[in-house]
Amino acid sequence: MIKPVKSLKQRNLRDRVMESLLVFSTILVMAPLLIIIGYVVVQGASAINADFFIHELGSPARAMQGRPTGLVHSILGTAVVDFLALIIAIPVGLGAGVMLSEYPDHKLNPMLRIINDTLNGMPAILKGLLAFALIVKPMGTFSGLAGGVALAFVMIPIIARSTESALMSIPWTIREAGLAIGLPRWRVVLSTVMPAAKTGLVTGFLIAFARAAGEAAPLLFTSFGNNYLPNHWTGMIMGPVDTLPQRLYSLAISPYKEWHAMGWAAGIVLLAFVITLFITARMLTKEKKY
């Protein structure tokens, strides 16, 4: 039996207690993120300087002898591989999401849903192995393209899922309005439902992108790593290329103190990269009001 609340004062008190509990939980959720950012920045700030952004890594001897060394090749490589993955993943993931949401009765959908969930739950290293078999072996070399494909496998199920839920949140009346003026079904989806759901769609792309940007495992045997910028800039796509998460891992397990600091600095750059993307996309989606 719940006791009847006696006074306004008591009710306000109870409200305040509940509110402070909520604030406390919010802090608990945010604390790990802030601790991680703070720790990474404190550890890595000393290694961030101009050299870090204009020089290549080279051998450990370079760092030990105090010659200039940096991660410019990893930073550019990450951008190339991640955007390559996004370009591959968006059409596929978006298509699957539209299928699930707009054609709910299609007989392929139950299968699609199972496959998508399986792909989502699959260890990322297996996606790397798949890309190794599909791209690296036939091409005869490790490449940024193979890394992009491996990361696209990470992005696709996330994009499909988020697209589905973003489109589902748009009321059916909008679709009915489009159909009523004689638009074909694909045009309704493309021109009325998707623009209305664009914030959700972009958020989905971003979550997928951020997830993939932090993955090192699928890249081990696809983009493979490189101590330098390739001699041809197309080498970033057609040849082995360095990426920040993978380089971070190898710097962290290396026995060299100088490289440990550079690993932390790589962490700062990776975090900044993801955060900048989030902010940019938020601004993009706010640009226009309906």
Add this chain to the structure above:
Amino acid sequence: MKKFHSIHLKRPSAIFSATRLLVVAGALMILAGCGGSGTGDSKESQRVDLLGAGASFPAPLVTAMADEYRDHTDGHITVNYQSIGSGGGIRQFIEQTIMFGMSEAFLSDDIMKDVENKTGGKAFNMPITLADVVATYNVPGLEKGVVFDAHLLVDIYMGKVTRWDDPKIAALNPDKVFPNMAITVVHRSDGSGTTNIWTSYFSRVSDQWKEQIGYATSVNWPVGVGGNGNEGVAGAVMNTPGAIGYNSLSYAFLNDMSYGYIKNASGNIIKPSFEATTKAADIDLPEDTRVLFTNTPAEYGYPIAGFAWMMVYENLEKNNAIETKQQARELLRFLLWTITDGQELCEGLGYARLPQAAIDRNLNMIRQIKWEGEPLGEEILKEENLI
């Protein structure tokens, strides 16, 4: 109908223009990619990227050589070497995803035969450098220089000697005081050439080890914990008081770790150094250089040392990772440079210079290397006036 379309098309949302931009950018990148690789004879095509991978043991040296070689060629030749372990190096060499592999375990007869069947030519194992494998340990109060002999190390890795104050250890180190502390054995968890050298030494000095465990890039360890790579073993030893592990000498130097001296087959106590390695390697080297020289009979040789080999195909065009003759030529030029001028870098990084016999064998192998039947190796040697 058309009217509606045009109304909609006039109002493209931000997300679609962004997506369109991405797609256009991607298409441009791919187009540019095709254009770039298609410019056959332009000056740019003189620039070549070489790719190798494998052993962690010679990685500090090979990457330093790559730095130096890049300067030496005015930035035209970039050699990308990734340290993934000898097991990985052999694997990717067979998979033909890298232009050269590196390992301190030479290719087995089975693999050699397999390569010959697949490519119609041999796989060459060319020694690039040699170095010591040292026993690294972490015992509070003990600096480097604890003396071990073969049987003591075998007993420790068999789990028969389990404490640092064991009389067997004290007998070899009468002037040192050992704490009453358990020994934690650390070994490699990945396929490793360093393990191959270490266990080959054990197999040569102990019949029991040879029969029960044997030697390979990975074995069934009776006791101990695993670490990934030379790096992982070094890390585990440094973080575990009482631990003993094995590393290539340069890693012990770099991490400022304590390491042991070894009483060799002649009964001399040998401190790891490149002089002692060179003495151990003073052997009758077979033509294909596939030999282990652990437990050396040399009086002042260090008994746990070995070569690090670079692996290349005799018929270079059969390796899927090598696309053009230009790449093959530059690979051979780099290979030749590492065994000649490149040797200058060895001693500063804790490696020994190649003995003359090994250089001679290498030159002989380079001479046999071909590109689509053309004697490319011979051409390169003539260019450098080496024949």
